[in-house]
Amino acid sequence: MASNECRDSERSVTRRRNVLRAVGGSAVAGLAGCIGGGGGGGSGSTSTEGSTTGSVQENGWPDYSGREMRVVTDECSDVFKRVWEDAFAEFENKTGASVTLECGAEGQSIQERIIQLIQSGNPPELFPTSVTQSTQLQNQGTLAPMTDLVETVTDRLGMPHERSFLERDGEHYTIPFFAIPxxxxxxxxxxxxxxxxxxxxxxxxxxxxxxxxxxxxxxxxxxxxxxxxxxxxxxxxxxxxxxxxxxxxxxxxxxxxxxxxxxxxxxxxxxxxxxxxxxxxxxxxxxxxxxxxxxxxxxxxxxxxxxxxxxxxxxxxxxxxxxxxxxxxxxxxxxxxxxGVIKSICSFQGSNTDMAKTFLDQFIFQPEYYERYINIQNAPLYPKQKEEIDMREKLPDSYxxxxxxxxxxxxxxxxxxxxxxxxxxxxxxxxxxxxxxxxxxxxxxxxxxxxxxxxxxxxxxxxxxxxxxxx
The missing domain is CATH 3.40.190.10 (Periplasmic binding protein-like II)
Structure with missing residues (x-):
């Protein structure tokens, strides 16, 4: 089952490649000078259209046995944890992966926790954050491209407003998640x-x-x-x-x-x-x-x-x-x-980004999950979500x-x-x-x-x- 940690934890780095260690200073500013090798494909797999090629199980799902996906977030509401932990459990069952959710960072800011993980060679696979913060991270060269996943999701759900994206030199470095109105x-x-x-x-x-x-x-x-x-x-x-x-x-x-x-x-x-x-x-x-x-x-x-x-x-x-x-x-x-604040999701160079993209594509950006999360607190960004999510059905009658x-x-x-x-x-x-x-x-x-x-x-x-x- 997915674990939910609210404190620092150590994990094996043997599955990591191209780790990032040259991080100094504090908070996001300390990320200046970081260098990550490769595009974050992880463990030799290649990423195509938001999923992965490589070893495939009889059930048709990628075999991620022995691989770990870490999600770091400062969103610790019960709704967030219920939705994501349900998705984690199904993802683990289908792929053999293990998932760790760090909800909050005891005694330190989320930025400091991200830096700590990068310094230790364990950059997280997923980090839901704002466009503002992800812009800083991309400027420091720590984010992995998400272009193939963006293309897959927008083909399915339509194209959000261009301000929802973080695009540089033809590559997308985040995938838009939702708006906070x-x-x-x-x-x-x-x-x-x-x-x-x-x-x-x-x-x-x-x-x-x-x-x-x-x-x-x-x-x-x-x-x-x-x-x-x-x-x-x-x-x-x-x-x-x-x-x-x-x-x-x-x-x-x-x-x-x-x-x-x-x-x-x-x-x-x-x-x-x-x-x-x-x-x-x-x-x-x-x-x-x-x-x-x-x-x-x-x-x-x-x-x-x-x-x-x-x-x-x-x-x-x-x-x-x-x-x-x-x-x-x-x-x-x-x-x-x-x-407004646009919440996006990013991944880091040196992490298992291919696995992270599969998880997002097949779970978080599927209706059975995003319809549970985009209801009375968050607002949909994608045209198909806006058209198909029945806000009237999901909201109390007093709306x-x-x-x-x-x-x-x-x-x-x-x-x-x-x-x-x-x-x-x-x-x-x-x-x-x-x-x-x-x-x-x-x-x-x-x-x-x-x-x-x-x-x-x-x-x-x-x-x-x-x-x-x-x-």
């Missing part, structure tokens, strides 16, 4: 209007603030937590603002304080300041507080990547859960461009057709790495300075002028980008 969730029984533009959002907040049913109209963060940065980026993207662009020489540069983009940042900060009288305490909140905001009646409105604010109310049988609606986070005049439409509307969102074309390989060096949430915090907590706040976070991002690029 960033939405606002609000109670329609507390205020009659719809927060579908900046003006309408302010009107909705004023109306909701007069309700006796909730403590505050909304719960919007002004901390600099990761989740707070995601919310800030949603408001920025809806106003057409960005963090980076490429100059005439094709170099990635910070654009936060440049020209019209600077004005768009300032506009967002001024609007965010207008919302402040209606929000509850947000100086130190992260994801969890916003997940629980509605069911605890702390507020009638919140923002989140996924449906957990509504799910919590359904699971607790709150009598108002049928009145919780979803709406895209708007721009000044209504829905604009969407910020309306409008909720589902809002859900699907944000699946063409723009991940941070795709602000530039080609994707920005240094995006994390900018994103980790938390420019959006830091600017909001400066304006709200320190009453700083929005223009001054924009200039300050731009300089911090620029210095971080400079360090990432190196001499």
């Amino acid at each position: 960033y939405l606002q969730w609000y109670r329609e029984d507390v205020a009659e209007s719809t927060p579908d533009s900046w003006e309408n959002m302010l009107g909705w907040m004023e109306e909701a603030s007069n309700s006796d049913e909730v403590t505050d109209a909304t719960l919007l963060p002004w901390s600099t937590h990761y989740c707070s940065e995601l919310v800030a980026q949603c408001f920025l993207r809806s106003n057409g603002a960005n963090m980076a662009t490429r100059n005439d020489d094709g170099e990635v540069v910070v654009s936060i304080d440049q020209g019209e983009n600077r004005e768009r940042w300032i506009e967002m900060l001024e609007f965010r300041k207008q919302l402040q009288p209606y929000t509850g305490p947000g100086s130190d909140i992260g994801c969890e507080e916003r997940i629980n905001a509605l069911h605890t009646e702390s507020s009638a409105h919140t923002t989140y990547g996924g449906a957990r604010p509504k799910i919590q109310s359904i699971e607790r049988d709150r009598d108002f859960h049928q009145h919780i609606r979803a709406e895209p986070i708007p721009g000044p005049d209504g829905p604009g461009e969407f910020f 309306t057709d409008e909720d589902i439409a809002a859900w699907k509307s944000v699946t063409d969102a723009i991940p941070p790495a795709h602000e530039t074309s080609p994707p920005n390989p240094y995006v994390d060096s900018i994103f980790t300075t938390r420019p959006g949430s830091t600017a909001i915090s400066l304006v709200i907590s320190e009453d700083m002028d929005p223009g001054e706040a924009v200039d300050q976070v731009a300089e911090s991002a620029r210095e971080s980008l400079k360090q990432a690029k190196g001499p």
Whole structure:
């Protein structure tokens, strides 16, 4: 059976080839200089159209006896583990492989765990991650090509939006998995209007603030937590603002304080300041507080990547859960461009990539598995999934057709790495300075002028980008 480990573990490296050992530093930045031999085919097998050739058993499945597949992830929800562990068990039964799931990394970040595995010559076969993080990994030369699998899956399920991919020199280095839709969730029984533009959002907040049913109209963060940065980026993207662009020489540069983009940042900060009288305490909140905001009646409105604010109310049988609606986070005049996180799956050079591709093709990207996972928390990326997954059948009755439409509307969102074309390989060096949430915090907590706040976070991002690029 597949094992589920939440701590470091050692395993034999005798089945590995072309191992990667030259990793230094910490986190993803420490991957600079890694070199992996070959394309990650693993154990002499060759990969074709998402499956493998070589030894085939009488049952028609590849013989992976004595070979191990390791999956490392920071997604440790019960839904994820149930779906993947069921797939692991069937994969092991059919192929003779053994599978290890590392869910979380005790005492270290996922990035540090990946580095540790590469240093020891044991790069994992599969790593579900964001386009942003995989862009960094590919820039360091550690990822194995996934082109044949991408072609197989897209032939079957259709082609997602081009921003779902990480493609370099004709090779795909990830396979798109699903979208995490960033939405606002609000109670329609507390205020009659719809927060579908900046003006309408302010009107909705004023109306909701007069309700006796909730403590505050909304719960919007002004901390600099990761989740707070995601919310800030949603408001920025809806106003057409960005963090980076490429100059005439094709170099990635910070654009936060440049020209019209600077004005768009300032506009967002001024609007965010207008919302402040209606929000509850947000100086130190992260994801969890916003997940629980509605069911605890702390507020009638919140923002989140996924449906957990509504799910919590359904699971607790709150009598108002049928009145919780979803709406895209708007721009000044209504829905604009969407910020989003695209979850992809990558494999590493030096790992058993052929085996990993077979597993993904024959299990995770088959309806009996992806229909269980793409339901109330994740959104489908592939056209056939969007057409054939009956969201109405899978969702509780309290979801309306409008909720589902809002859900699907944000699946063409723009991940941070795709602000530039080609994707920005240094995006994390900018994103980790938390420019959006830091600017909001400066304006709200320190009453700083929005223009001054924009200039300050731009300089911090620029210095971080400079360090990432190196001499």
